[in-house]
Amino acid sequence: MTTRLPAAVLWDMDGTLVDTxxxxxxxxxxxxxxxxxxxxxxxxxxxxxxxxxxxxxxxxxxxxxxxxxxxxxxxxxxxxxxxxxxGVPWRPGARELLQALREASVPTALVTMSVRSMADDIVAAIPFEAFDLIVSGDSVENAKPHPEPYLTAATQLGVDIVDCVAIEDSPTGLASAHASGAIALAVPNFIPLDGLPAAALWPTLDGTTVDDVAALLTIREVTA
Incomplete structure (x- = not known):
């Protein structure tokens, strides 16, 4: 069992949670x-x-x-x-990891540049209470790669962004997560993410666990 969990896990939607x-x-x-x-x-x-x-x-x-x-x-x-x-095309392992995080009582937010109505459609298709918060593209002044979307999520959740893990599939999203101070996790879909600022680059979320995500906090502490 992990001794320290992320303050929150912040999920990109298109390309990360769902293959839209x-x-x-x-x-x-x-x-x-x-x-x-x-x-x-x-x-x-x-x-x-x-x-x-x-x-x-x-x-x-x-x-x-x-x-x-x-x-x-x-x-x-x-x-x-x-x-x-x-139908909703889920990315491999995404729903499973999301559910495991919820069962471990880790706060979660969906941080997407899609509009709120579409985010609501995706969330409604998840058969459990998946997110504490949704930050959508029509709710922020500055879109990714600006850090505002991720900083907004952390502020509204009442957590420190530096203790949050943000999962992204694009260079634009990673730039936003990294600039916010979050622990950026790169999981590529259409675009290679090698060499971009991220705490880790995972080829897939399939088979990943809460412990795997929690270990990213330790990696940051060791490399800081």
Missing amino acids: EQYWMAAETELMEAFGLPWSHDDALELVGSGLWDGAAYFQAKGVDLDADTIVNRLTERVREQLEEH
Whole structure:
């Protein structure tokens, strides 16, 4: 049994808890095609982990003649439609680790740049009380890679961010977690995360335990 647990574990959503990046990429492709504009997989990778309104500005620069809120709403609703049609694609080991953390009484927060309505859809699909808090992209002034989302989560949970573990799958998300002072855990999905600032790089969450997460606090203390 571990002697010291994280003050909280802060979870990214798209690409970390759920494998929805494929849905976002499909929605982005449809949006660009509707305006007769080219869009590649490499283009889509540029937006992984970004805030939705930052992404909207990117689409506008590419030639999408819509206001930012309309772009955000259109993409979000298309992703929600795919979730309804195909179901929630969980990342390997994510729900299992989340449940184990809850059973160990570790506070958890979902820190996502998706809007609150979509976050609520994902959380509603989890068959246990998964999170104490949701910080969404439409509830912060500054999106990832700014540290505000993670600092907001720690403040609202009433814990010190330096004692929190933040799990991320993108360079943008890792930059946010690292800048906040959290112990950043990199679990890559679409984009390699080698060489980026993180306390650890795990290839998957499958088979990981609460003790594995708690050990990250010790790693920081030893290397500090």
